[in-house]
Amino acid sequence: MAPEPPLLTMSGITKSFPGVRALDGVDLQVQAGEVHCLLGQNGAGKSTLIKVLAGAHQPDGGEIRWRGEPTALRSPLAAMRLGIATIYQELDLVEGLSVAENVHLGHEPTTAGFVVRGRAAKASTAALLKRLGHAEIDPGRPVGDLSAAQQQIVSMARALSHEVRLIVMDEPSAALDPDEVDNLFRIVGDLTADGVAVVYISHRLEEIRRIGDRVTVLKDGRAVAGGLPAKTTPTRDIVALMTGRNVEYVFPERPAEQAASEPVLTVRGLTRRGEFAPLDLDLRPGEIVGLAGLVGSGRSEILETIYGARRPTAGQVTVQGRVLRPGSVRAAVRAGLGLAPEERKAQALLMLESVTRNVSVSSMSRFSRGGWLDRGAEREAARAASPRAVAPPRPAVRPRAHPLRRQPAESGPPPAGCCAATASCCSTSRRAASTSRAPSCTR
Ligand SMILES: Nc1ncnc2c1ncn2[C@@H]1O[C@H](COP(=O)(O)OP(=O)(O)O)[C@@H](O)[C@H]1O
Numbered sequence: 001m002a003p004e005p006p007l008l009t010m011s012g013i014t015k016s017f018p019g020v021r022a023l024d025g026v027d028l029q030v031q032a033g034e035v036h037c038l039l040g041q042n043g044a045g046k047s048t049l050i051k052v053l054a055g056a057h058q059p060d061g062g063e064i065r066w067r068g069e070p071t072a073l074r075s076p077l078a079a080m081r082l083g084i085a086t087i088y089q090e091l092d093l094v095e096g097l098s099v100a101e102n103v104h105l106g107h108e109p110t111t112a113g114f115v116v117r118g119r120a121a122k123a124s125t126a127a128l129l130k131r132l133g134h135a136e137i138d139p140g141r142p143v144g145d146l147s148a149a150q151q152q153i154v155s156m157a158r159a160l161s162h163e164v165r166l167i168v169m170d171e172p173s174a175a176l177d178p179d180e181v182d183n184l185f186r187i188v189g190d191l192t193a194d195g196v197a198v199v200y201i202s203h204r205l206e207e208i209r210r211i212g213d214r215v216t217v218l219k220d221g222r223a224v225a226g227g228l229p230a231k232t233t234p235t236r237d238i239v240a241l242m243t244g245r246n247v248e249y250v251f252p253e254r255p256a257e258q259a260a261s262e263p264v265l266t267v268r269g270l271t272r273r274g275e276f277a278p279l280d281l282d283l284r285p286g287e288i289v290g291l292a293g294l295v296g297s298g299r300s301e302i303l304e305t306i307y308g309a310r311r312p313t314a315g316q317v318t319v320q321g322r323v324l325r326p327g328s329v330r331a332a333v334r335a336g337l338g339l340a341p342e343e344r345k346a347q348a349l350l351m352l353e354s355v356t357r358n359v360s361v362s363s364m365s366r367f368s369r370g371g372w373l374d375r376g377a378e379r380e381a382a383r384a385a386s387p388r389a390v391a392p393p394r395p396a397v398r399p400r401a402h403p404l405r406r407q408p409a410e411s412g413p414p415p416a417g418c419c420a421a422t423a424s425c426c427s428t429s430r431r432a433a434s435t436s437r438a439p440s441c442t443r
């Protein structure tokens, strides 16, 4: 008897956007009942590939087979009919609608051809939420009132409200605390035990070891490895495939003497009543300090307070011996601090402004000449800070969000902060600070 064909075979998939070849002949093969992990650095093409799989993008070339049969995924509906469901990185829920309405959006439950609203939709939603370990979510509540983790569960309930054979999860653990990740993995285990295939995108290697069966690695729009064993492929091999470099290059050894030098950033007794207790912190040149804690434990609040975007109730922040004015972003930026906030689109980018303006926005005074803006100098500085993003002048960073999603307010406040050009959250030396004055939020 001929062996069963793979559930999904994507071969030589190509997809270009203006100026970018996002997918350059990608192959992906997924078996029923497996957890297939998709790995790759930012911009490798993971989200584009799964949007092709979800019928949201049409590929320019290549072939897709579903259980051995050539197929065209011409629309999200066509993918859904085959049993392909996607939990997007940026959830596509309608915040003003209730949980039950979101779960059944576009396919309200019917009895004898009549749409059943209200109670039946709520009851079937409640059953799905219970299966997902979240019986506490009220199907009648507006989705906008739920936490990020709960919204993800709603998105998953919506996926499971169809007959699903393959479920794609794009970085599902990013917004979850460890208990919620455990629950997610239990759900993944239940699904695969029922023969459902899961395509799982994550940056976290430990997760891939825990739940993955096989791994496909994308780099610059190509699959550089397909179907590697998830549990046993050495980390150094995976890092080398993802980055094209060896581990020693990606994580170079640090000079030891740096630990002895004076801190560039000193935090003493920094407090915000009700958010976080007094905090002391010293950061030396070249150092990366990890700030660990559960969702809601105050990590972002601490960073935003150090950066001056929140006013502390007590305590002080010192940069290279200079005490910063509390609650002043201007003072922090002047002293050479940069912040790469959690939600870049909402907190760090002006989505309708050009790349150049986004890069220069937190240091505009540098380009002011007698009340006029020196656009040439502005563009030059932006190009120097972010050569790839600014190279050909482009009109704007247009939002790519789902049309039903709420857009960031156009007339809202200026961004809370911008990224430093360093790998850590706060720039850590005068040199790093001066090169990061023009922030590179778009990287
Ligand atoms: N809708 C789009 N328009 C223009 N460029 C895009 C679009 N979607 C993705 N890209 C570009 O395609 C490349 C791959 O992006 P993406 O698939 O989002 O990568 P990943 O999910 O691996 O981070 C990137 O260079 C990205 O900027």
Ligand SMILES: [Mg+2]
Pocket (backbone or CB within 6 Å): 046, 047, 089, 170
């Ligand atoms: Mg992505």
